[in-house]
Each structure stands twice: as structure tokens, then as C-alpha cells.
Amino acid sequence: MSWTDRMKELCLQTKLLAPSCPVHEFLSRAPQPPPSHAIKSAVQMLKTIDALDQNEDLTDLGYHLADLPVEPHLGKMVLCAVMLKCLDPILTIACTLAYRDPFVLPTDGSQKRAALESRRRFTSNSFSDHMALLRVFQAWQKARSDGWERSFCQKNFLSQATMDMILGMRTQLLGQLRAIGFVRARGGSDIRDVNLNSENWAMVKAALVAGMYxxxxxxxxxxxxxxxxxxxxxxxxxxxxxxxxxxxxxxxxxxxxxxxxxxxxxxxxxxxxxxxxxxxxxxxxxxxxxxxxxxxxxxxxxxxxxxxxxxxxxxxxxxxxxxxxxxxxxxxxxxxxxxxxxxxxxxxxxxxxxxxxxxxxxxxxxxxxxxxxxxxxxxxxxxxxxxxxGLQQPAGIGQRPRPMSSEDGPQTSVGTSKSRLQPATSTTNERLHQMAFSDLLKKNTQSKDGASVALNQLSDGPLCPSPSCSGTPGSPLDSLWSSSLRKTLPQTVLPSVRYFVMKSSNARNIDISQEKGIWSTTPSNETKLTKAFMGHNLIILIFSVQGSGHFQGYAHMTSAASQESCQDWGFVGLGGGFSVEWVHKESLPFHLTQHILNPWNDNKRVQISRDGQELEPQTGSQLVLLWDQNFRKQLH
Known part of the structure; x- marks a missing residue:
């Protein structure tokens, strides 16, 4: 993933956390904000692919792209493939592009030529590198089913670890498409229906164009x-x-x-x-x-x-x-x-x-x-x-690989993390921390016909800032960046986000919290939350009254816990109080969250959480997104 893709993903997630605040204004409150022109360029690209509208609000497409564990443009490609009914080839191509090239290029001259020739053989005379990625994965799947995938990788200069990762990513991405309703278990839009045109290379290329633009x-x-x-x-x-x-x-x-x-x-x-x-x-x-x-x-x-x-x-x-x-x-x-x-x-x-x-x-x-x-x-x-x-129509491109256990059957794990589409040693938050922003060119280039083209229309290169994307300096910040939060963050990193479920024995405690902006929890939970908060994280607390069948909303933690016991709750056994700022106070019924599983709790549904249970980051992001979607539907 390039740094511009990471910026687009960061901006998209920012709009989920602070939908009413301009992205530039939100990120400018970070201790060490990304360069202003980089933010504006990423926002402009999100507008170009229709993830954001001209007012910088998330579109319907933008909400879905934020829910998919791949970069926005690849997510759009996948959604187009669902509608063009050529999903399976695009799943393979998108997951390969999201991770890395599976071909290994040796340093030895003769070996390098042999590796390039191996890649060429998989293109089927289609003038397409994407075809090579698709064909080699299908061939590897066949070798894997026959038990000689390692020899196949050695013979064709492939990374076995990369192929394994792509296979897992396919299953996760397909599971997420099921979770958000684009692929159904049976009937229209089932796995067969969304692959009716998977043998048609022209339709596959149409999805590629829609995503690559x-x-x-x-x-x-x-x-x-x-x-x-x-x-x-x-x-x-x-x-x-x-x-x-x-x-x-x-x-x-x-x-x-x-x-x-x-x-x-x-x-x-x-x-x-x-x-x-x-x-x-x-x-x-x-x-x-x-x-x-x-x-x-x-x-x-x-x-x-x-x-x-x-x-x-x-x-x-x-x-x-x-x-x-x-x-x-x-x-x-x-x-x-x-x-x-x-x-x-x-x-x-x-x-x-x-x-x-x-x-x-x-x-x-x-x-x-x-x-x-x-x-x-x-x-x-x-x-x-x-x-x-005169372009050839290759045969067999719609041949579905042998499915993993969850690919054709009922979904077993929906709450997957975006980090799972990356090497296991690098999470999404870690990648955000490792961003390096280079200086961006601010000039125009000429098209083949001499027409001036603003670089803010581009995808993965230098982009020109757009005045329409900038926030208003000094405007009220209706976002998760509170002054107390900013004071606790170091001056070298952007915050990561951690999600915790807070269980309450009665609804009155929730009312007090929403009214006074405070919360108290058990000493063990208090220690865990304070450590996370002092570790420069943005802490999202998702509340649920036991036995209510609902989540009652979510807030973010704005201070560490006090040493003194809080007297607002009317009973003992709780630690000191700490400040919270409520983001959504609407009740969300459990039946709307049943598709979200928490890998950090044995893949149980998120509503089956003990007090203080931490949610895997993508799981928490999915859950929080439901409030914004539900609230948005009420507005319309």
C-alpha cells in the first residue's frame, strides 16, 4: 500500500469518527498532523472516486468502502465486480494488489530472465499483467489441491507466503461482502449469481477500469x-x-x-x-x-x-x-x-x-x-x-478456486481486521504511525492534446491542494479531538483507536453519564483503560445496559481516572471517575449487530461481551459505523 493509499484510508476513517468536521480541520488537531497538501490531495481523490461528495460528506459508496478491508479504489473495483457479476477474478486481483506482487525477481541475470518469462506465460497473450496475477493464483490453487504447491512456487519464482496471504485475504473480503449484503447466501446475488460473467474478460476489465480510474x-x-x-x-x-x-x-x-x-x-x-x-x-x-x-x-x-x-x-x-x-x-x-x-x-x-x-x-x-x-x-x-x-477471450478465468471452509458456507468470522490483509506484524494503526509524507509537487502537467490537467485529479502521485477541501481556521471543533486528549498525546505520532465495551447494571447510570459526561468502572477495568489512555490512544467506550438487548451509544474517554471514588452512582465497588464525551446517544438493537464478531473474544458476537471487553479494531470500527448509518437514515 502506497502512502497516498494510507492517507485516503485515514481520511475515510476520520469521516466516520467525526462526520460533521472537515478532515483537514480534524487532522490539524493532531500533535504532528500530516502535511496540509497531503490531506487535501487525499480528500480530493476520495471525491474523485465518489467516496466523498463535494461537501466532504461520506456518500453511500463511501460508507461501504470504509467497511471493506482494502484500499478505497480497490473496494470500488470489487463492488463494481459484484454488480457486473464477475466477482471471483476481481477478488483475486484486488487482494493481490492490496498485498504484494507474488512473483519473486532474482538478482542473477539468467534467473531474472527466467522469472520474467514465467510471468509472461501466465498472461495468455492478453496484454495484461492483471491476467498474470489471476492465472498464477488459479494454477497455484490447483497445485495446492494436488499437494505440490511448494514445488510450483519454486518453479515459477513465486513467494509461497504471499500466495497463502492472498488466499486468506480473499476469504476475508468475501466474508465482509456477505456481511454488508452484497453477496447473499441464496437466491439473487448469491455466489453463483455474482459470478455469472466471471468467464467474460471484457467485463472483468470493465471492473478494473472503474476501480483504477x-x-x-x-x-x-x-x-x-x-x-x-x-x-x-x-x-x-x-x-x-x-x-x-x-x-x-x-x-x-x-x-x-x-x-x-x-x-x-x-x-x-x-x-x-x-x-x-x-x-x-x-x-x-x-x-x-x-x-x-x-x-x-x-x-x-x-x-x-x-x-x-x-x-x-x-x-x-x-x-x-x-x-x-x-x-x-x-x-x-x-x-x-x-x-x-x-x-x-x-x-x-x-x-x-x-x-x-x-x-x-x-x-x-x-x-x-x-x-x-x-x-x-x-x-x-x-x-x-x-x-x-482483435483481443482474445481467455478461457477458464472464471474458474473458482477451491474454497476455504468459510468461502461457500455460512460466514464464520465477519469482524475481521484490515490488519489481517497485511503481514501479521503490521497493524493498521502501526502503518499509520509509520507514514512518511514527502513533499508534493504543486505544478500542472499537460495532456497529450496540450490541455492543462490539475494534479489534484491523480491517484498515487503528487497532488495539488484544492481550496474547497480546506477547513475553516479557528472554527468550533465538533470532533473527537478534545483539548484534554491533545495534551496527553506525544508530539511524534497520530493516535491509534481502541474500543471497549462498558456494561452497566441499570439505565440510570447511562443517563447520569450522558448528563454529566463522566463514567466509573471496576478497579481492574480502570487500570486497563487508564493505561490505554496514557499510552496515547483514542479510547472509544461502547455502552450497554445488561439485559436491555441494546447498545445505548458510545463516547470517547477524555481524561484519566481520578484517585478519588466517584459519588454519583449511589453504590460502592467502583473506582475513580473519569471524563467522557458522548458521540452518539441513540440505542442500537442487538439484532443489527449480529453479523459483527470479535476475534479477541473467541469470535463471539459483539453483544456477548463482558464489562471492559476490548474489541478488535476493525470490529470496533464496524460497530461504531452502525450508529452513523442508523442516525443518517433517520435524518433522511
Whole structure:
């Protein structure tokens, strides 16, 4: 995960904890806040992928992305795959990208060439590094079922530990999709339904485009120059199977079947920008799936007459001089095509956007015949374009790997941590503490057509700050950053978040706490909470009255416990009081939380917690999110 991905994830979680406070303002109260331009760039990217709206509020998509244990753009890719009914291949690709490249590159020259050749064999002549990731995982799964996976890894220059991790990540991510309603146990949207198009490589690439945007590269076949909205000229990373195109002849780009490709990551070195993990895609796939999912964010411009045929979609035109219409996806991505075709493509794009938003808002709602018809139309259109371009349709890509115990049966562990999608020695909070923020460039670059492109539209590189994202200096801070909390934090780290369940014997104690902003607990719990609080953590306390069948809300701890016994409760046996600040006071019934399990309590449901029980961080985050979702529904 790159540092920009970590920043996007941090900003997304910030909006969950402090929904009414601007991200920049919230994080500026940290003892050592991230650079202002880094925050603004991450917020702008979250807006670009529609996780935040223009007012910096979480969208329906944003809530779901915050609930998935992968980076936001990969989460969007996975959700698109559910709706395009090609989930299984995308699960493998997304989990691989979220973790690391499974291929090992030796230092020896001959071994290095053999490793690159091994990678190439898995691409199936598809012009796709993503295909290699998918194929090698499927082949490894087969070897694993036959009992020779270690030999398979040695032969194909693979990391066995990485493959094991990807396998576990797949199961966890699928379990989370079940928990939030996108994959159901039976009927519509069950595991078979969401994989109806998994054999269709064109549909899989559509999901890749939707998730990877704006990581696009245009290929100018006249000059053999590869350019993006960030760089006038880019090269392929040596590990990409497309790198041979630039290393062989200058005419090789002309032989490529399409003008566009997507990439996962761009890096800079030796005054050269290089992209890795690339896949060639068709123009119409870009026109339909790139850009915002909001229907109003793309449109047709007034027709203009062009005598030349140089637009990205001009291959759809049947003549050399036609009345062309511009279809604008963003400031850099503008297609020109015949007016009639433009209307058809725009209408199909609009129908896809509407379907996507409909499914995001109601993932469990049955599919209508019209919804199914839209997907079938996309299958036909994308397949025809792939065939016309001469791109092959690989066989067997939808072959589901042999499931682990929880992948096809009832879910056994939903409350999984994002840290479980990372090496076991690095938790999410630890990764946040280890962030290193480099200086960001604040200049504009030119697209292939000379149009100025603001760098705040980009994904994993230098981003330009946007004035609309900034908080108001000196404004009241309606967030979890209290003055007492800030005083206790060191000046070198951001706080981690820890969650504890507080059980009360009666509702009156909860009323007192909400009224006076105090709480007391047993001496053993007090010691544990005080130690956590003094260890520079943000402590979230989730309250429940025994026998009530509800959680009564949650608060955050704002002071260490007093040495004096608190007299507000009317009975003895409790330690000293400490201050709390309530965030939500609404009661949340247990039936809304039954899908959340706590790995730190033998995977029991969160409502089955003793007083002072700590929740695994992702479990606590899931539980807290339910209040914001429930409160939000009441507002609407």
C-alpha cells in the first residue's frame, strides 16, 4: 500500500469518527498532523472516486468502502465486480494488489530472465499483467489441491507466503461482502449469481477500469508515445509484460490492438516515470466506466465538425469527415465520436451509473428485469468491441478456486481486521504511525492534446491542494479531538483507536453519564483503560445496559481516572471517575449487530461481551459505523 493509499484510508476513517468536521480541520488537531497538501490531495481523490461528495460528506459508496478491508479504489473495483457479476477474478486481483506482487525477481541475470518469462506465460497473450496475477493464483490453487504447491512456487519464482496471504485475504473480503449484503447466501446475488460473467474478460476489465480510474495511459500510435494525465511520456516498469513493447522497436506501439491501458502504480526514477501492473483496454470501456459514477458528471458537448479523425473513439466512425460530438469524462478525458454513437454510448454510461447507485443504496434489493438487461447489454457491447479490436477471450478465468471452509458456507468470522490483509506484524494503526509524507509537487502537467490537467485529479502521485477541501481556521471543533486528549498525546505520532465495551447494571447510570459526561468502572477495568489512555490512544467506550438487548451509544474517554471514588452512582465497588464525551446517544438493537464478531473474544458476537471487553479494531470500527448509518437514515 502506497502512502497516498494510507492517507485516503485515514481520511475515510476520520469521516466516520467525526462526520460533521472537515478532515483537514480534524487532522490539524493532531500533535504532528500530516502535511496540509497531503490531506487535501487525499480528500480530493476520495471525491474523485465518489467516496466523498463535494461537501466532504461520506456518500453511500463511501460508507461501504470504509467497511471493506482494502484500499478505497480497490473496494470500488470489487463492488463494481459484484454488480457486473464477475466477482471471483476481481477478488483475486484486488487482494493481490492490496498485498504484494507474488512473483519473486532474482538478482542473477539468467534467473531474472527466467522469472520474467514465467510471468509472461501466465498472461495468455492478453496484454495484461492483471491476467498474470489471476492465472498464477488459479494454477497455484490447483497445485495446492494436488499437494505440490511448494514445488510450483519454486518453479515459477513465486513467494509461497504471499500466495497463502492472498488466499486468506480473499476469504476475508468475501466474508465482509456477505456481511454488508452484497453477496447473499441464496437466491439473487448469491455466489453463483455474482459470478455469472466471471468467464467474460471484457467485463472483468470493465471492473478494473472503474476501480483504477484515473490511472490511465493513452497510446499515440503515430509517435509511439505513452502519456497520462500526469506525465507527457511514461515507460513500463521492467516487470510489466508490456515493457518489451518499448524495448524492442519504436513501431511496436502501432501493433497494439487498442489505444488505452490502465495501471496500478506509477513511480519515478532516473528522471523517468514508469507504470507497473498494466492492462490494455478498449476505448468504449473507458468511455463507459471511467470517471465519476454520478450521472451528472459527464455529458455531451455541442456537435462540432472535424475533418480529421484523431479522437480516441474515432475508430467507431465510418467516414473521414463526419459531424462529431465531444463526450467529456473529465478535464483530460474527452472523446470525439459521431453524434448518433455518442448518444448511444452516453445513454449506456448513464444507465450503468444509475444501476450502480441503485445497488449501492440497496444492495440486498432484488434485481429487476431492466437491471439484468443493462448488464446483458454491457456484455454484448464490450464483447463486440473486444472482438473487433482483435483481443482474445481467455478461457477458464472464471474458474473458482477451491474454497476455504468459510468461502461457500455460512460466514464464520465477519469482524475481521484490515490488519489481517497485511503481514501479521503490521497493524493498521502501526502503518499509520509509520507514514512518511514527502513533499508534493504543486505544478500542472499537460495532456497529450496540450490541455492543462490539475494534479489534484491523480491517484498515487503528487497532488495539488484544492481550496474547497480546506477547513475553516479557528472554527468550533465538533470532533473527537478534545483539548484534554491533545495534551496527553506525544508530539511524534497520530493516535491509534481502541474500543471497549462498558456494561452497566441499570439505565440510570447511562443517563447520569450522558448528563454529566463522566463514567466509573471496576478497579481492574480502570487500570486497563487508564493505561490505554496514557499510552496515547483514542479510547472509544461502547455502552450497554445488561439485559436491555441494546447498545445505548458510545463516547470517547477524555481524561484519566481520578484517585478519588466517584459519588454519583449511589453504590460502592467502583473506582475513580473519569471524563467522557458522548458521540452518539441513540440505542442500537442487538439484532443489527449480529453479523459483527470479535476475534479477541473467541469470535463471539459483539453483544456477548463482558464489562471492559476490548474489541478488535476493525470490529470496533464496524460497530461504531452502525450508529452513523442508523442516525443518517433517520435524518433522511
Amino acid at each position: 484515473p490511472n490511465l495511459v493513452h497510446i499515440n500510435k503515430e509517435t509511439s508515445v505513452f502519456s497520462s494525465n500526469r506525465e507527457k511520456k511514461v515507460h513500463f516498469h521492467p516487470t510489466s509484460i508490456l515493457s518489451q513493447l518499448q524495448s524492442s522497436t519504436s513501431k511496436s506501439a502501432k501493433t497494439l490492438p487498442t489505444d488505452w491501458l490502465i495501471y496500478d502504480e506509477m513511480s519515478r526514477g532516473h528522471r523517468m516515470a514508469s507504470v507497473r501492473c498494466c492492462t490494455l483496454v478498449t476505448s468504449i470501456t473507458i468511455a463507459i466506466f471511467a470517471g465519476s459514477t454520478q450521472p451528472s458528471c459527464s455529458g455531451l458537448q455541442e456537435p462540432t465538425v472535424h475533418k480529421t479523425n484523431d479522437g480516441p473513439l474515432d475508430d467507431l466512425s465510418d467516414s473521414d469527415s463526419e459531424e462529431l460530438t465531444e463526450m467529456k469524462i473529465d478535464d483530460w478525458l474527452v472523446f470525439q465520436l459521431e453524434q448518433e454513437n455518442a448518444g448511444l454510448v452516453s445513454e449506456l454510461r448513464h444507465k450503468w451509473q444509475s444501476l450502480f447507485l441503485k445497488r449501492i443504496r440497496s444492495p440486498s434489493k432484488p434485481w429487476s428485469q431492466q437491471d439484468e438487461a443493462i448488464i446483458q447489454t454491457l456484455v454484448s457491447v464490450l464483447g463486440a468491441q473486444e472482438q473487433e479490436a
